[in-house]
Amino acid sequence: xxxxxxxxxxxxxxxxxxxxxxxxxxxxxxxxxxxxxxxxxxxxxxxxxxxxxxxxxxxxxxxxxxxxxxxxxxxxxxxxxxxxxxxxxxxxxxxxxxxxxxxxxxxxxxxxxxxxxxxxxxxx
Numbered sequence: 001x002x003x004x005x006x007x008x009x010x011x012x013x014x015x016x017x018x019x020x021x022x023x024x025x026x027x028x029x030x031x032x033x034x035x036x037x038x039x040x041x042x043x044x045x046x047x048x049x050x051x052x053x054x055x056x057x058x059x060x061x062x063x064x065x066x067x068x069x070x071x072x073x074x075x076x077x078x079x080x081x082x083x084x085x086x087x088x089x090x091x092x093x094x095x096x097x098x099x100x101x102x103x104x105x106x107x108x109x110x111x112x113x114x115x116x117x118x119x120x121x122x123x124x
Contacts, residue, residue: 004060006089008067009120010041012051016115017107019073019080024048026074027082029117031056033064043074048115065089071105071117083107083114087121097123 010029019025026045029052032038039058044050058064067087073080083105092099099121105114 005124006058006060006067006092007055007120007122007124008058009055009122010052011118011120012049012053013071013115013117014049014102015113016048016050016071016082016105017113018048019082025050025082028072028074030068030070030072031058032068033058033060033066060089067121069103069117069119071115085117087119089123092121092123 008031013027016025016027024046025048026043027047027050028043029041030038031040039056041052041054044052065088067089068084069087070084071082073082085103085105087103102116102118104116107114
């Protein structure tokens with residue numbers, strides 16, 4: 001079986017929920033299939049609508065079927081979770097191997113939103 005890779009471009013985010021009392025978020029994104037192997041963007045300071053335009057490549061293994069996306073606010077002490085989402089590989093396959101979309105970061109119990117993240121996902 002040929003090695004399948006997934007390229008994920010984290011383009012930007014908008015309307016991120018503000019986790020800071022003063023100022024705006026210092027946001028970054030973590031991407032992973034397996035919690036032992038995470039990739040992350042750089043931190044964009046003091047904005048709730050950051051632009052990254054960073055691309056990551058994952059070598060997919062059997063059982064990798066859901067990309068986990070977590071958005072954090074980087075603080076001097078630790079990090080605050082802004083929101084998280086998942087994208088199924090099936091959804092990318094059904095879109096012809098390429099998906100360019102805004103992914104919502106649902107609030108608790110799906111009520112409301114903690115913002116959206118713009119991703120371009122490409123299987124090869």
